[in-house]
Amino acid sequence: MDNCTQPNRVCSRCVMDSVVPGIRFGINGVCNFCQIHDRMELAYPTGQAGEQILSVIGERIRRAGRHRAYDCVVGVSGGRDTSYCLYYVKEKMGLRPLAVHFDNGWDSDVAKTNLARLCEKLDVDLHTIIMDWPESRALTNANIRACVPYIDLTDDVGIASALYRTAARESIRHIILSHSFREEGILPLIWNYVDGRYTRSIIKRFCDIQTFNDFKNVDIHHMLYWILIKGIRVVNITNYYDDTGDKVELFLKENFGWEDTGQHHMDNEMFALVYNYTRRKFGFDWRMVELSAKVRTGVLTRPEALEVLKTPPFFETDEMVDYCLKKQGLSHEEYEGIIAASNKYFTDYPSNYPLLRVFRLPIKMLCRMHALPIHAYEKYFECI
Ligand SMILES: [Zn+2]
Incomplete structure (x- = not known):
């Protein structure tokens, strides 16, 4: 680094x-x-130019979904961005989405209610994957004990796994994501790097549970199967519409009785611990x-x-952090020991990153051709 x-x-x-x-x-x-x-x-233009691009993307997704029960899978959490994305896909693009939600045991009640209301009003089927709680807890604790910045690493693996596996099972060709660089920004790679080998190495070394009923890792051979054999493609439509400011929240409140979860990602109550951990341990x-x-x-x-x-975020209160530690089964003593221990990054553990570096030139070309997000090369090989 x-x-x-x-x-x-x-x-x-x-x-x-x-x-x-x-x-x-x-x-x-x-x-x-x-x-x-x-x-x-x-x-990634918005406005009229963005709408034209989304219309072409929508037509492609619709064609691929012909004769199937759904056109696409949309990952949802009950938070602002995914809720608006689901609305956009159904109402503005006229597609037939299957909403997929991954619950790691930390969903807030507000997020659950938001999601149920939204899907009912939009008349969209919702498929929820609920992680076995002891497995979910052990995986998060493994990330914390590994002393890496991204302690929700295994949840992101769980989400990716849920989206791809549902798409593969239902023969759905498109997965729609809603990460917004305009609203959520661009993270440095070292803070949220994820890959199958890295996840496996963290689990092997730090997890109390070694065999899982619910958790399914995502490895290179899974990705190759889903992309090359099942033909599944990922589209981030949020890039092409203006989702900035309060207008999205106001729209969701007025039309779907949506309630604010308080902050991006606070649809998940564990984020009090996530923020406390990185602020105290990594200083960001x-x-x-x-x-x-x-x-x-x-x-x-x-x-x-x-x-x-x-000042720290309003949700990062001592009470909430205590609640999170208790629910995770981590003592204050152990937590303080982890905060004081040496900071680690994905580069300290086995991962597929060296393999990715071998393919950096083809990845650069794919970014230039827009086959990969245009910032992927820079994020993976220059901002590190
Ligand atoms: Zn700047």
Whole structure:
């Protein structure tokens, strides 16, 4: 990990600072994550141009879904972004989605109610995969004991696995995701790297449970089967519509009785622990990434974002952190020991990353051809 920066330097445009691995400051002190954002803005237009692109994408998905029960799988959590995405797919694109939800045992009641209301009003079938709680708990604890920044690593694997396996079983050719670089920002790779070999190495070394009934890892051979044999494609439609600011929340409230889960990702109550852990152990606040995105799109001013970062998030209370530790079965003593232990990153454990590096040139070409997200090469090989 090469962090070519001066200590405590903050980007002159957003609020990403020199704590972020791989950050570099260019002309006028603007960071490379802002530059990636600007390139993505050009590559993924919204408004009329975005609608035209979505219409072509929609037609392709509709054709692939002909004679099948569903056109696409949409991953949903009950939070803002996935709720709006499901609405967009059904009502604006006129597709027949199957909503798929992965519950790791930490769903908030608000998120559950949101999801049930939304699917009922949109008349969309909802398939929920509920993880066995002892397995889910043991996997999260393994990530925490590995001392890596991304303690919801195995949940992301669970989500990917649920989406692909459902699509494969139902013969659905498209999975629709709703990650928004305009609202959620761009994470440095070192904070949220995931792959099958890395996940397996964390489980082998740190997990109390070694054989699983519910949890299914996602490995290279699974991906090859789903992509090459089953022909499943992933589309991130959020790139092509304007989802910034309060208008999305207001729309969902008015039309679907949707309730605010409080913050991006707070549809999952474990995030009180997620934020506490990284803030205390790694010295960064996950909100820095999405606040930076909001500054870039003009939803917030830079001084407003810096002000927000002066205090921990409202949901990261001592009570909530205690509740999370208790539910995870982690003692305060063990937790404090983990906070004090050496920080680790995916580069400290076996992973497929060295293999990915072998293919960096073909990956660069695929990014240029838009066959992969345009920032994938930069994120995987330059911002690290
Ligand atoms: Zn910046």
